[in-house]
Amino acid sequence: MxxxxxxxxxxxxxxxxxxxxxxxxxxxxxxxxxxxxxxxxxxxxxxxxxxxxxxxYEAGVGKTLGHIALVVALGTMLGKMMAESGGAERIARTLIERFGEKNAHWAMVSIAFVCGLPLFFEVGFVLLVPIAFTIARRLGVSILLTGLPMVAGLSVVHGLVPPHPAAMLAVGEYAAQVGKTVFYATLVGIPTAVIAGPLFARLVAPRIRLPAHNAVAAQFTETGTRVADLPGFGVTLGTVLLPVGLMLLGGWADLLSTPGSAANQLLHFVGNSVIALLIATLLSFWTLGLARGFNRNAILRFSTECLAPTAAITLLVGAGGGLNRILIETGVTREIVELSARFDLSPLILGWLVAALMRVATGSATVAMTTAAGIVAPIALASGYPHPELLVLATGAGSLILSHVNDGGFWLIKEYFDMTVVQTLQTWTVLETLISLVAFAFTLGLARML
Structure with missing residues (x-):
């Protein structure tokens, strides 16, 4: 309109x-x-x-829920099977043994950074949050101490590192090299995740008082599994990382097979995030269910009862998508484009700024990054900017800033961690802004060195 x-x-x-x-x-x-x-x-x-x-509004809600509802449902079922079988407990114990109890937050940012490479933020979140809950319970610490490093790792790779769709589109728009982009994104992303994850979590967790009982956490941690009955670490990790592997295959499909061939189409199919999660969830019914002594009735009960606590989450995420669509349809994004055109800025700063404005207006990091790349790329190419890979990083950093109530991720964090809106602004919003500013600062530093 x-x-x-x-x-x-x-x-x-x-x-x-x-x-x-x-x-x-x-x-x-x-x-x-x-x-x-x-x-x-x-x-x-x-x-x-x-x-x-x-x-x-309905179109925005429907488009958002069309993906998120499926991801949350399947990811929650997989997480529930991990919890009921003791798989999350096994991974938590192993990570604590390897990293030490005092370094559990480092364990979470590490596994999130690795697992998040091929995953959408929401997919990685629902896969890993049971582990964060379990480690927090075992150590008797706030979920923020393990949860914030986890979401920091996921968010950094979501915004900066190919093969995420937005980053890949920005690579194409800026005519950047994928290999160089991944290398620079790793150089920038690791220290950024450290600062916004474990270090920030240590600072903020003691200052945020959460309710004693978290209904979502309870379904992942309050199980009767004995330590002797825990599944093996390899089986559990293999089950939870199966969707990661399948999505990687989907991303590499055109390199592993001839585009358009039957094998290529199969790889793209199983690499779809929903199909990958569906396959992993079905596998978990065996590896973490039947093979652990649970009967079909128990598995049915687990996979059904775990959905109730996520109903409010999916509804709020959908509403955020509706607001996102209204902001776009009313022309707010066009106003931002016109505003940015009035200032004579370097392509690097312009990429970050336009993406940041789009992020605040629409709530979507993907929309912000893809839109900003389309706007800034012609300017950057016309000016002959020599480091297009850094433009991808700057635009990705801008797309992560200031997550608030029009972002579906905001409501995921709020509801899963049982925080108030103010507490979510004090933790998640600050964390995302830290990622944006720190990543952009490191990108500017790289630009001076190259």
Missing amino acids: TPAAGSPLLIYAALAIIALVLLIARYRINPFIVITLVSIGLALAARMPAGDIMAA
Whole structure:
């Protein structure tokens, strides 16, 4: 749609975000209701035709849930099987033994950085969060001490490192080399994950008081499995990393087989995140279920009862997608493009800035990175900027800044870790902003050295 000429869309968007935070955090109104009402209010203020408002909102919800709902459901079932079989306990014990109890936060950022390479953030999160819960329970520490390093590792590779789709698209837009991009992203990503993960978690975890009982954590940790009955580390790790391997095969399909061939299509199919999780979940019914002595009725009960605590999560994530669509349809992104064009900035700074503005407006790191790359690439190519790989990193760093209530990841973290909106802003939002600023600073440093 085309908003009214001269309408102050950026002001409307800022007021909408402020209203969201106040109504949810200060006045304790149901977040789903608030997001829906604010989305409608923003659309009306921007003079969007009344008949188009709910169609756009529903389209945003549907598009978001079409992927997230499947990922959360399958990932939660796989996590539940890990928990009930004692697999999460086995991985937790092994990591604690290898890293030491005082270094559990380093264990979580390490496994998240490795496992997150081929995974969407949401997929990696639901796969690894049972391990974070289990380690936190065993050590008697806040989930923030293990959970924040985990999400830091996942977020860094999600925003900076190919083969993530947004990073790969940016590589194409900027005509960068994939190998160089991965190398530079690793150089920047590892210290960034360390600073925003274990170091930040150590600082903030003692200052955030969480409820004594977490319903989502309970289903992953309150099991009756004896230590002697725990499954093997190799079997458990192999089961949980199977979707990682399948997605890697999908990403390398065109290198491993002839594009368009039957083998190529098969690799792309099994490499789809939903199919990979489905295969791993079915495998877990055997390796962590039947093979551990559980009957089919028990497996059915596990895979059914674990979905109830995730209902609110998926609903809020969907609502965030609806708000995202309203922000796009009202023309906020176009206003951001026009605003950025008024300033004469270097391509590196422009890539970070445009992605950051898109991220704040739309809530989606993927949308922010792909949109910003499309805007900045012609400018960078015209100016002859010599390091296109660094443009990918700068744009990726900008796309991670300031996650707030219009980002589905915000609600995943809030609900799983049982935090208030204010606590989520103090932890997750600050963590994402740290990643953005630190990664961009390291990228600028690399640019000076090259």
